[in-house]
Amino acid sequence: PMSTHIEELCASIFRSHRETSQYHAEDLQALKWKVFSREEVHAYQNKTMDEMWQHCAVRLTDAVQYVVEFAKRIPGFRQLGQNDQIALLKSGSMEVVLVRMSRIFNTENSTVFFDGKFAGTELFKSLACGDFIASVFDFAHSLCALRLTEQQVALFSSLVLINADRPCLEDRDKVLRVRKDVELALNQLLHRDNQESLLHKLYQKMALLKNLCSLHIEKLRWFRQYYPMTVHSLFPPLYKELFV
Numbered sequence: 001p002m003s004t005h006i007e008e009l010c011a012s013i014f015r016s017h018r019e020t021s022q023y024h025a026e027d028l029q030a031l032k033w034k035v036f037s038r039e040e041v042h043a044y045q046n047k048t049m050d051e052m053w054q055h056c057a058v059r060l061t062d063a064v065q066y067v068v069e070f071a072k073r074i075p076g077f078r079q080l081g082q083n084d085q086i087a088l089l090k091s092g093s094m095e096v097v098l099v100r101m102s103r104i105f106n107t108e109n110s111t112v113f114f115d116g117k118f119a120g121t122e123l124f125k126s127l128a129c130g131d132f133i134a135s136v137f138d139f140a141h142s143l144c145a146l147r148l149t150e151q152q153v154a155l156f157s158s159l160v161l162i163n164a165d166r167p168c169l170e171d172r173d174k175v176l177r178v179r180k181d182v183e184l185a186l187n188q189l190l191h192r193d194n195q196e197s198l199l200h201k202l203y204q205k206m207a208l209l210k211n212l213c214s215l216h217i218e219k220l221r222w223f224r225q226y227y228p229m230t231v232h233s234l235f236p237p238l239y240k241e242l243f244v
């Protein structure tokens, strides 16, 4: 059986996850067939590249804000130094957003929840980074296939965030100690759910997340060389702080 400390850690991470999810997977089940009309898709496709990038950056930053709030409520994360908290969010927040977004992906018609309805890859055409968007969709498909419970998503998200191998950490050992507890909690949860086989699959997903985030930064740098002023004056400050 789980130790009380680990049991409490599990419960508190799950609570933090629920409290800081803009949308709960079950709420979006009702919306999952609400897709954009052909006219609406065309309206997005007719946006200029900088308009669409800016639109997405604003949406993405909303989602990142909730991840920052989630991190702050993870026991142990708050005990880390301010600089280490920022370093972990800088390198991990996009990964957690990708994990969260994947759970409300409609695998039957390959659509993602965006701007209140479900959108296919074609809606994002004007971003001019089709390979990246396709990879995000592929990742969402592959994570959905694991059919994680919300508790498993909560613990997996914490593990993605609290990573002692991230760059620029001042107290690596402290991050490692906090991570060890979260690893123990996930191990015990999977044991209780009789799904130990999920563990190595989740570690494989972490490797995919790392690649996806590098691709995001690469595309952002590419976009920024064409529209430096859009990024400078129209992208949300938090987006610039974390990704630029």
Ligand SMILES: CCS(=O)(=O)c1ccc(CC(=O)Nc2nc(-c3ccccc3)c(C(=O)c3ccccc3CC(C)C)s2)cc1
Pocket: 021, 022, 023, 024, 053, 056, 057, 059, 060, 063, 066, 097, 100, 101, 104, 112, 113, 114, 115, 116, 124, 127, 133, 136, 137, 216
């Ligand atoms: C995340 C918490 S949640 O409560 O589950 C939630 C909360 C809110 C929403 C609604 C939402 O903002 N959906 C967005 N979808 C995408 C998207 C777009 C292309 C493919 C796949 C999803 C957004 C992006 O901007 C994005 C996301 C990942 C990688 C790349 C990008 C675009 C680049 C240009 C920044 S924002 C969805 C889910």
